[in-house]
Amino acid sequence: MDHIIDWDDAYSNRAYIPGADAIAEDWPVRSKAFRDQLGRAGRLQADIAYGPHVRNRLDLFLPEGRPKGLVVFVHGGYWMLFDKESFSFTAAGPVAAGYAVAMPSYVLCPEARIGDITRQIGEAVTHAASLIEGPIHLSGHSAGGHLVSRMVSSASPLPPDVLSRIRRTVSISGVHDLRPLMKTSMNQTLRIDETEAGRESPALLQPAEGMEITFWVGAEERPEFLRQTALMEDAWGAGAKVNTVVEPKRHHFNVIDGLTDPDHPLVRALLVL
Numbered sequence: 156m157d158h159i160i161d162w163d164d165a166y167s168n169r170a171y172i173p174g175a176d177a178i179a180e181d182w183p184v185r186s187k188a189f190r191d192q193l194g195r196a197g198r199l200q201a202d203i204a205y206g207p208h209v210r211n212r213l214d215l216f217l218p219e220g221r222p223k224g225l226v227v228f229v230h231g232g233y234w235m236l237f238d239k240e241s242f243s244f245t246a247a248g249p250v251a252a253g254y255a256v257a258m259p260s261y262v263l264c265p266e267a268r269i270g271d272i273t274r275q276i277g278e279a280v281t282h283a284a285s286l287i288e289g290p291i292h293l294s295g296h297s298a299g300g301h302l303v304s305r306m307v308s309s310a311s312p313l314p315p316d317v318l319s320r321i322r323r324t325v326s327i328s329g330v331h332d333l334r335p336l337m338k339t340s341m342n343q344t345l346r347i348d349e350t351e352a353g354r355e356s357p358a359l360l361q362p363a364e365g366m367e368i369t370f371w372v373g374a375e376e377r378p379e380f381l382r383q384t385a386l387m388e389d390a391w392g393a394g395a396k397v398n399t400v401v402e403p404k405r406h407h408f409n410v411i412d413g414l415t416d417p418d419h420p421l422v423r424a425l426l427v428l
Contacts, residue, residue, distance in 0.1 A: 162338040165379040166233075166330075168407040178408045186243035193217070193250070205259065205282035206275060213259035213279050214239050215286060216246040222255040224289035224322070226425065227280050228414070231297025231328075234272055235264040235344050242296075245414040248422040254292070257283035265344045269333070269355050276302045277312030290322040294425050296411050300329025304357040304387070307366045307395075324368040325425045328380050328407055331387045332358040335379070358386050362395035369398040369424045373405030380407065400424065 169175040193199040198217040205211050226249040230242045238260040246256035259279035261272050284291055295303040304326045305311070311318055333352040336342055353359055362368065368391065372384040381401070388399045400420070402410060413421030 162335055163340055165335070165377060166339055166341070168377060171377060172406050172408050175408055182241045182244065186240055189244045189247055190214075190240070198250075203282070203286075205279045208262050208275075210238070210260045210262045211275060211278070212239070213257050213283060214243065215283070216243070216250050216256040216258070218250050218253045218255060220253070222287055222289065223253040224255070224291065225283060225287040226254045226256045226292045226294065227283055227303075228256060228258050229276055229293075229295030229299035229302045230258070230260075231295065231299045232263075233330075233341060233345070234269055234298045235341070242411075245296075245411055247415040248417045248419060249292075249414070249426060252417040252422060252426055254426065255287045257287070259283075265346060268346060268351065270351055273302060273305050273355060274312050276306065280306060280313060281317050284317045284320060289320075291317070291320045292322055292425050292427075293324040294327065294414070295329070296327045297407070298330060300326035301331055301333075301357065304329055304331055304368065305355065305360075307363050307368060308357050309361040309363050310354070311363055318363060322367065323425060323427050324366065325371055325421070326368065326387070327371045327421075328373065328376060328410055329357075329370065329383065329387070330380075331383050331390075332356050358383075358390045362391045365395075367396040367398075369400060371400045371402065371410070371421060371424070373407060373410040374401050374403045375406040376410070377407065398424070 200215040202212045230237050239258045249256050261275045293303040307324050333356045337347050370384045370387050413419035
């Protein structure tokens with residue numbers, strides 16, 4: 156890591172993705188269209204409370220007929236941006252495949268610390284699990300990739316009965332070692348210190364017993380995200396069933412598009428189809 160001098164640049168995605176702002180601005184548009192479609196069909200249960208804060212809310216998207224199980228998708232944004240409404244469109248693929256999808260918002264930094272967000276996502280997954288029977292599949296993007304990996308670590312906040320239901324986790328472009336972020340300007344908001352980095356970095360933890368996890372990343376992402384993905388393959392390879400996919404022609408902002416198609420390899424990896 157010593158050869159990287161500018162850590163802000165290492166984690167800067169927008170500067171290296173042509174049309175990045177337009178892509179991000181289109182996410183809520185695509186999400187509203189999907190929400191409206193399922194709302195009209197009576198298959199959206201919006202703003203279900205899983206905790207006391209106004210952002211402790213999740214949306215539940217339902218398939219036609221009885222769900223085969225539950226998918227929980229956790230959005231990214233470096234733990235300090237976005238909400239569930241921005242990423243509703245990513246539920247389309249799993250819903251079309253017959254799964255219910257829960258999508259939580261969470262209290263962002265600096266109001267919360269990353270450890271607080273970990274606990275919130277544990278509460279969201281636990282509450283969603285009480286609403287839908289069957290196997291649980293976790294996925295998240297960027298900071299969300301960190302959070303779902305954290306859910307299936309040996310220090311998971313999930314109760315044993317919920318953890319035992321998890322069949323597959325897919326961390327998409329996840330940030331799994333928080334220590335480099337301490338050297339970025341973002342840390343004025345994130346407030347990561349050595350103690351929290353050690354406690355909340357999946358790369359510094361062990362996987363929970365019996366976990367299956369895929370680390371998915373775009374081939375055109377910043378080198379740091381490729382490095383973080385390879386790091387997890389090394390760190391967890393001996394203790395979990397690990398698969399790594401580097402998807403061609405994908406960058407940090409379009410790598411989640413595969414979740415919209417039930418036949419895409421990303422959805423198939425998540426649902427074990």
